[in-house]
Amino acid sequence: MANINTNTRAQKMTFWERIYLPEIAKGLAATFKQALQPKMTRSYPEERFEPNGSYRGRPVLVLEESGERCVACGLCSRVCPALAIEVQAAETLTRDKERYPEKFEINMLRCIFCGFCEEVCPEEAIVMSKDYEMIYTNREDAILGKEKLLVPMAQLQDRLEYLRSHQYYEPQSV
Amino acid sequence: MDILMLFAIGLLKAAIVVFLVMLPGAVIAVYSERRLAAFIQMRLGPNRVGPFGLMQAFADVAKLIFKEDIVPAQANRFFHTLAPLIAVTTTAALFAVIPFADYVMIGDTRIDFAVAPNVNLAVLYILAVSSVAVYSMTFAGWSSGSKYPMLGSLRSAAQMISYELTLGSSLIGIIMMTGSFNLNDIVHAQANLKWNIFYQPLGFIIFLVASFAETNRAPFDLVEAEPELVGGYHTEYTGMKFGLFMLVEFVHIIIAPCIIATLFLGGWQPPIPTFILNAIGIQEGTIIMVLLQLGSFAAKVLFMMAFFIWVRWSLPRFRYDQLMNLGWKVMLPLSLINIIITAVVMFLLK
Numbered sequence: 001m002a003n004i005n006t007n008t009r010a011q012k013m014t015f016w017e018r019i020y021l022p023e024i025a026k027g028l029a030a031t032f033k034q035a036l037q038p039k040m041t042r043s044y045p046e047e048r049f050e051p052n053g054s055y056r057g058r059p060v061l062v063l064e065e066s067g068e069r070c071v072a073c074g075l076c077s078r079v080c081p082a083l084a085i086e087v088q089a090a091e092t093l094t095r096d097k098e099r100y101p102e103k104f105e106i107n108m109l110r111c112i113f114c115g116f117c118e119e120v121c122p123e124e125a126i127v128m129s130k131d132y133e134m135i136y137t138n139r140e141d142a143i144l145g146k147e148k149l150l151v152p153m154a155q156l157q158d159r160l161e162y163l164r165s166h167q168y169y170e171p172q173s174v
Numbered sequence: 175m176d177i178l179m180l181f182a183i184g185l186l187k188a189a190i191v192v193f194l195v196m197l198p199g200a201v202i203a204v205y206s207e208r209r210l211a212a213f214i215q216m217r218l219g220p221n222r223v224g225p226f227g228l229m230q231a232f233a234d235v236a237k238l239i240f241k242e243d244i245v246p247a248q249a250n251r252f253f254h255t256l257a258p259l260i261a262v263t264t265t266a267a268l269f270a271v272i273p274f275a276d277y278v279m280i281g282d283t284r285i286d287f288a289v290a291p292n293v294n295l296a297v298l299y300i301l302a303v304s305s306v307a308v309y310s311m312t313f314a315g316w317s318s319g320s321k322y323p324m325l326g327s328l329r330s331a332a333q334m335i336s337y338e339l340t341l342g343s344s345l346i347g348i349i350m351m352t353g354s355f356n357l358n359d360i361v362h363a364q365a366n367l368k369w370n371i372f373y374q375p376l377g378f379i380i381f382l383v384a385s386f387a388e389t390n391r392a393p394f395d396l397v398e399a400e401p402e403l404v405g406g407y408h409t410e411y412t413g414m415k416f417g418l419f420m421l422v423e424f425v426h427i428i429i430a431p432c433i434i435a436t437l438f439l440g441g442w443q444p445p446i447p448t449f450i451l452n453a454i455g456i457q458e459g460t461i462i463m464v465l466l467q468l469g470s471f472a473a474k475v476l477f478m479m480a481f482f483i484w485v486r487w488s489l490p491r492f493r494y495d496q497l498m499n500l501g502w503k504v505m506l507p508l509s510l511i512n513i514i515i516t517a518v519v520m521f522l523l524k
Contacts, residue, residue: 035213
């Protein structure tokens with residue numbers, strides 16, 4: 001029982017702390033100061049969050065001027081822990097790039113934004129974009145095909161630069 | 175003037191007070207409570223409905239009206255319905271004796287700015303009516319047939335009874351000084367900046383703390399301590415019945431400042447001595463004077479309301495035993511000491 005009755009903090013209180021009112025005044029002053037601080041809230045639709053290069057948003061396929069980068073190796077689909085990616089390869093007629101994805105689908109209901117697909121991709125063809133506004137009104141809409149996944153390279157510059165500056169290994173020259 | 179005419183005028187005044195003071199007051203209270211809370215927590219608060227979010231309260235009410243009204247199977251339907259009605263009625267009845275301003279002479283007719291002007295037991299009326307409010311909470315808690323509302327209402331009953339004594343006895347100093355229970359006399363006695371807060375600082379602090387407890391505001395909001403009691407006595411209420419309890423809660427932070435302003439902050443007395451007002455040609459009973467009085471009363475009430483909200487978001491909730499200790503061992507003796515000091519000083523000055 002002894003330890004219940006000993007409240008050392010209460011015993012050490014000074015006279016003014018025991019009176020309690022000065023302490024209340026201090027508390028009120030603290031909250032008053034707090035009320036004058038700049039607000040943390042971002043008014044969302046008007047003020048949008050602009051992520052930097054390290055942000056992992058919706059995974060997209062890089063579209064160069066000459067066409068898509070993806071060679072349909074299927075590594076992303078293989079590594080995806082949530083089984084969100086489906087790739088079907090087909091042959092091209094050109095010699096410099098022999099395969100392209102006939103079908104490339106990411107199920108955004110399954111995607112967990114881990115970024116493994118981007119890490120594993122040998123062509124830097126799939127990257128995580130800054131897009132965080134993903135609104136789907138039904139399940140079919142959430143399965144993104146190639147036409148929605150392909151994003152021009154100019155829009156992905158931040159992420160590509162970030163990836164280059166944070167690689168653990170030097171990319172091997174061909 | 176026959177009795178029917180008096181009754182009609184009284185009814186009209188009551189309607190004006192309810193629709194022009196109580197409900198807009200509650201709207202202002204809701205808005206400022208949420209906005210000030212947000213500012214203290216470095217948020218923005220409701221700012222979407224209407225300009226600066228001013229229409230938020232109306233949106234809330236519209237939502238509550240369309241909600242389903244659920245009465246729990248274990249509930250006593252009669253008392254379950256009665257409880258919010260008692261709460262609203264008693265709170266609205268408190269406005270009856272508050273003088274919002276002095277009188278105005280239009281022609282030969284004297285119009286007093288109070289529903290019931292010159293009630294010679296107004297202070298007792300306020301104390302009596304506010305203690306009836308405890309019934310609404312006890313009924314609400316008991317009739318819900320659920321343990322958390324029951325516990326909440328028992329707490330509220332104990333809390334209100336403990337603090338009612340303090341509330342009453344802290345006013346005795348004022349009543350001794352004024353020699354009247356009439357709120358008009360009390361306000362008139364505070365003319366020329368002789369506000370009771372300067373003469374009764376201890377009484378003011380005691381009354382302020384006790385009114386926090388009476389209105390169930392933080393730091394004494396044990397009745398609806400969310401972590402322990404879910405929502406307190408109104409846990410089992412939905413729709414507009416719940417809305418009425420919320421209305422009462424917000425009217426409390428209008429009516430308590432009204433009473434404090436009337437008793438301690440000079441009521442409708444403008445913070446300018448009367449001889450200066452007379453010198454610049456503002457006479458008693460004119461419309462300008464009444465507007466000045468209404469304005470200064472509103473300013474005092476709004477200031478006290480902001481203070482209530484400010485305290486709520488600054489102080490943590492008291493523990494139940496701390497509340498009772500404070501009430502019986504500190505506040506009540508202090509209020510008795512205040513009476514003695516007032517008596518001694520009055521005797522010596524005589």
